[in-house]
Amino acid sequence: xxxxxxxxxxxxxxxxxxxxxxxxxxxxxxxxxxxxxxxxxxxxxxxxxxxxxxxxxxxxxxxxxxxxxxxxxxxxxxxxxxxxxxxxxxxxxxxxxxxxxxxxxxxxxxxxxxxxxxxxxxxxxxxxxxxxxxxxxxxxxxxxxxxxxxxxxxxxxxxxxxxxxxxxxxxxxxxxxxxxxxxxxxxxxxxxxxxx
Numbered sequence: 001x002x003x004x005x006x007x008x009x010x011x012x013x014x015x016x017x018x019x020x021x022x023x024x025x026x027x028x029x030x031x032x033x034x035x036x037x038x039x040x041x042x043x044x045x046x047x048x049x050x051x052x053x054x055x056x057x058x059x060x061x062x063x064x065x066x067x068x069x070x071x072x073x074x075x076x077x078x079x080x081x082x083x084x085x086x087x088x089x090x091x092x093x094x095x096x097x098x099x100x101x102x103x104x105x106x107x108x109x110x111x112x113x114x115x116x117x118x119x120x121x122x123x124x125x126x127x128x129x130x131x132x133x134x135x136x137x138x139x140x141x142x143x144x145x146x147x148x149x150x151x152x153x154x155x156x157x158x159x160x161x162x163x164x165x166x167x168x169x170x171x172x173x174x175x176x177x178x179x180x181x182x183x184x185x186x187x188x189x190x191x192x193x194x195x196x
Contacts, residue, residue, distance in 0.1 A: 030166065030195035033067075034058045037172060039189025041075040041095075045181050049093060051077030053187055057101065067117070071099040073187070094126040095185070097176070099154055113168075115158040121176055123150045123184070152178035158191060166195045 034057070041053035052075065059069025075095040103117025127146040132139065153176070160170040170191040178184045 030061060032058070032060050033069075033193055033195045035168075035191050035193030037189040037191045039172070039187050041077065041185060041187055043075075043077055043093070043095075043185045045178075045184045049077035051075055051093075053189065055187070055189065057099075059101070059103075065104065067101075067103045067105060067115070069101045069103070071101055071119070073097045073099070075185075075187075092128065094128070095123065096126070097121050097123040097154075101154070101156065103156065103158070105160075111162040113160040113162060113170075115156070115160060117156040117158070119154045119156070121152045121154045121178075123152060123176065123178055124148070125150075150178040150180060150184075152176055152181075152184065160191065160193070162195070168193050168195065 036054075036056040038052065038054050041051045043049040043051070053073055054075075055071060055073035057069050057071035059067050061067050073096070077093045077095075078091070099119040099121045101117050101119035103115050106114045106116075108114050125148040129144055129146065131142045131144065133142075134140070155175050155177075157173045158170055159172075160168045162168045168191070170193075172187065172189045172191050174187040174189070176184045176186075
């Protein structure tokens, strides 16, 4: 589970923006937005590895109402949760991905919004490991990090409930398809955000 300090900075940003965002808005009255959320990360490619994720996204609404945004996601899994018996217990896997997203906001009813989107993803998987060997009767330990870089597509299904002070909350389901692998991971997360 993520430590509290990882959530502190987005929460401070969220509260700061909310203080300066008290004017009501109409449905087309915003141009930019910031949203983030912690959540559940499930890597389905590597034998179903369960873990945690933290993501953030900032974007802009174009004159044609298309939303363009950039995002960052950091995730961690532990191989001891894996259904794959070939994985070593206690091995942590770290994932970073950077995305360019395109989405559109549909009004369901009143303040309820449905925001589907698709994006281009640059995904990095990092596997740190410790190597031990004996040479001349001495025990030596060394560390190394294996990394894998992939390109792919992410699909977001977001639900938002907009408040009059420009804040919104909601939920996200996200799937990522990597070109050389196929379906890689799925994310379930709450959303906290602000429009400006």
